[in-house]
Amino acid sequence: MKENNNSKNNYFIIDASGFINGFKPYGKNNFSVSEITEEIKDLKSKLSLEEAISSGNLKISDVSDESLNELKKIIEKSGDTLRLSNPDIKLLALALELKDKNPIVVTDDYTIQNTLKILDIQFKPIINKGIDTIYNWKKVCMGCKKEYLNSYKFDDCEICGSKVYKKRIKL
Ligand SMILES: [Zn+2]
Incomplete structure (x- = not known):
């Protein structure tokens, strides 16, 4: 939090x-x-x-x-x-x-x-506006690579229990 x-x-x-x-x-x-x-x-x-x-x-x-x-x-x-x-x-x-x-x-x-x-x-950032306009993100499990919706609100994968992290995807 x-x-x-x-x-x-x-x-x-x-x-x-x-x-x-x-x-x-x-x-x-x-x-x-x-x-x-x-x-x-x-x-x-x-x-x-x-x-x-x-x-x-x-x-x-x-x-x-x-x-x-x-x-x-x-x-x-x-x-x-x-x-x-x-x-x-x-x-x-x-x-x-x-x-x-x-x-x-x-x-x-x-x-x-x-x-x-x-x-x-x-x-x-001090000068730049940050990267939100350049990249998008998706949530991916570090262990089994399952992809989650951005609204998935848990830190752990429901399949294998590994950490779910935000992965950058190019637009
Ligand atoms: Zn997993």
């Missing part, structure tokens, strides 16, 4: 594109991974990243091997493995690790957004 907490208490996970496109962290629950510094090249974004870290507004987190492995299994199935960079994968694994906090991932990267949809984690 998603809760609509007020924004001060929300957990934000910020991707490199979030910084590059001008997201300013507020509140105290802002997280990212150290690898995003590799993707931030321009001076202005670098300074805003460093300022956020030194002021304590942004926490750089480590990601456990368990989360990384769990994420890798999921993206191998969705076919997004090749389009995701190492920093992207770390960031998504962090999102998975914080999933019980209902985090919002700040990103303009479509591949990251696609993966977040599969993980059922919220995201917030």
